[in-house]
Amino acid sequence: MNFRYFDVNGQQITSEQMLSMQIMTPSMEHVLASVMERVLETRRQWNPVENFSLR
Numbered sequence: 260m261n262f263r264y265f266d267v268n269g270q271q272i273t274s275e276q277m278l279s280m281q282i283m284t285p286s287m288e289h290v291l292a293s294v295m296e297r298v299l300e301t302r303r304q305w306n307p308v309e310n311f312s313l314r
Contacts, residue, residue, distance in 0.1 A: 262291060 264272040277283060 264277060266272055272280075
C-alpha cells in the first residue's frame, strides 16, 4: 500500500521532501497505522483461505 501526499498545488510530495520538511507527526503516524490495520483486517475477512484453521 502506498500513501501519497500532495502540496496545495496538487503536486505529489516525495518521501525525501516529507523527511526534509519534518511534517510527519505522531498523530499522522497513528492515523496511517490505523488505516493499515483496518485494510489488513478487511483483507482477512474477504480471504477465506487466510481464515481457515486446521484445529
